[in-house]
Amino acid sequence: MALVATYFFGGSLFYGINEKKRFIADFQAEALHLFADSLENLSPMQQYQALAFLVKGYYAKDWAQTKADYDHHQQKQVYYFSIEFLPGRLLASNLLNLGIKDTVEAGLKQLDIDIPDLYAQEGDPGLGNGGLGRLASAFLDSMAADGMAGNGNGIRYQYGLFKQRFVDGYQVELPDDWLRDPYVWETRKENRAVIVRFGGSVYLTPCDNGGLEPVYQDTDDVLAVPYDIAMVGHHNHMVNTMRLWSAEPVPGHAHSLAEKSRINAITQILYPDDSDTAGQELRLRQEYFFTSAGIQSIITHYRRFHQDLHLLPNFVAIHINDTHPAMAVLELMRVLLDDGGLSWEEAWQITVQTLSYTNHTLMAEALETWPEEMFARLMPRLYQIAQEVDHRFRQTYTPRFGGELIQRCAPIADGYLRMAYLAVIGSHAVNGVAKIHSELLKSSVLKDLYTIFPERFNNKTNGITPRRWVQVANPELSELIDSAIDTGWRSDPSLLVPLAAHLHDEKFLKALHTAKKSQ
Known part of the structure; x- marks a missing residue:
């Protein structure tokens, strides 16, 4: 089977269609570990906590390694x-930065968990x-x-x-x-x-x-x-x-x-x-x-x-x-x-x-x-x-x-x-x-x-974090921008400049208006 995508979860490799399956298994195990019960029996707040603790575990090795590298060098x-x-709220932002937001949301959807409601549990x-x-x-x-x-x-x-x-x-x-x-x-x-x-x-x-x-x-x-x-x-x-x-x-x-x-x-x-x-x-x-x-x-x-x-x-x-x-x-x-x-x-x-x-x-x-x-x-x-x-x-x-x-x-x-x-x-x-x-x-x-x-x-002029205020806040808008200028802007905001070419593109502007109204 060909490799479709590779993600790093706390140092572990997740490959292709198996990544969602692995996430679901991890999520269920974390819920059992924390609450001694299955996911479907947990409240939305408990489900959020299980997911957040799981994500924290995913980046724990990188966190420790980052500090060790700073000291070593x-x-x-x-x-x-x-x-x-x-x-x-850090859940969606951390998922995005780890590169696993789509995978996790696909797993949540398969588990029939209301994704917006789960995110809303975080204060x-x-x-x-x-x-x-x-x-x-x-x-x-x-x-x-x-x-x-x-x-x-x-x-x-x-x-x-x-x-x-x-x-x-x-x-x-x-x-x-x-x-x-x-x-x-x-x-x-x-x-x-x-x-x-x-x-x-x-x-x-x-x-x-x-x-x-x-x-x-x-x-x-x-x-x-x-x-x-x-x-x-x-x-x-x-x-x-x-x-x-x-x-x-x-x-x-x-x-x-x-x-x-x-x-x-x-x-x-x-x-x-x-x-x-x-x-x-x-x-x-x-x-x-x-x-x-x-x-x-x-x-x-x-x-x-x-x-x-x-x-x-x-x-x-x-x-x-x-x-x-x-x-x-x-x-x-x-x-x-x-x-x-x-x-x-x-x-x-x-x-x-x-x-x-x-x-x-x-x-x-x-x-x-x-x-x-x-x-x-x-x-x-x-x-x-x-x-x-x-x-x-x-x-x-x-x-x-x-x-x-x-x-x-x-x-x-x-x-x-x-x-x-x-x-x-x-x-x-x-x-x-x-x-x-x-x-x-x-x-x-x-x-x-x-x-x-x-x-x-x-x-030093104040700036914003486009990851939070565009990619997390409005996924539909982010996908629209991807369709217009590719995905490089997600890591380098200076690559948003070519978006100006669509200033008078009626089709794009209509889609932009729809995406903004969706939030």
Whole structure:
């Protein structure tokens, strides 16, 4: 029998007409394994869970191999820090990227399973709210598809922002309890947990090498536990990782119910109300929590293979998506100074070479700031480092640009830490999200810093992932495009350009309209 097609399922070859048969057998076995029952006796949600766990198993070997290959070849890795991610529902996307969507759907059809209803069982992960999170997820998707070693770093929120319902004609906001059912796509990595320290006091004491060693007292420690989610590359056997952190009490420590509740609140909800001091402190704790956990994790992984921290920028790139992770500037400095024993000058050079920053707002009043008193109380060591960053910035650039300009863009002024300015000062590259946005950054909201660091500013225009928004969202439209310009566009969006030749093709336009209306 001739080979009709070849697919890779977690390293196993599926040939021709046997691939559907093999999938059905695997699906039935997974259902039995999970629920001790046959597929036909399961609810649609249980059928979805069985399928999702099966698909997760299909890419597991590639996921492990991708990480092993990055380590073996010491490939430079990008870490994308964002307080939001909006990956959306992953089942159909993962099937598409693995190249098995048609096969699986054919098997489901043979099993008489309602395919749209099965897909509808998957909930949207409550990890973001809008463009900020979608941009972050689009970058993760693109990096995996392009074979780039890219990782996400964020928060595993227990609840999303909220759900809207209309009850008796009134809009009602309900909690987005997206983790009520087990989230199939995540993998808890308790062996990679780190401790994040809040509060207490820190004083510096001289050490043998002539530097200063911080001594912490009465800190409020929180365990950061990572949950990893696979970002499956498109037909390339590469699987990257989005790492989300959950706040938990430190094992072995005595915690009151109030303390446990305070720890739990850190990762309980996306964007808690910050209209009062308590809400502002919670937001600040959230931001430091995932930033510190991510930086510590990165440095721990790096030091498994390298002893020389001076080489960090050769192997690590950390990107700050908006100002929420801007404390990465201070936290990386803390780790390099306190744990790595580097001098200030060495640590600062490494930090600037490692970090980059995306700005998302043109309104000066919307740029994130934190009261000095609050910041110093919650992160005393970071505040000490922020003061030194501010002092050295003023000392270095005031003679060249004058005190008035430096006062306008210094990281600390008028009783506040100004996070956007800190992010620019501590990064080697700064971008907006559209050409006009990037130009306005230079001429308005970040004009003073552009005057000082013109070489750092560039543009990265927002894009979309055509796999999700065309191939998954509208298969009929995708097939129509295939019929017009072949299938190359599915992997290379630049190959959509010849579609312009059909701009006045009435037959094609009518089919296009029908395909768009079908969704």
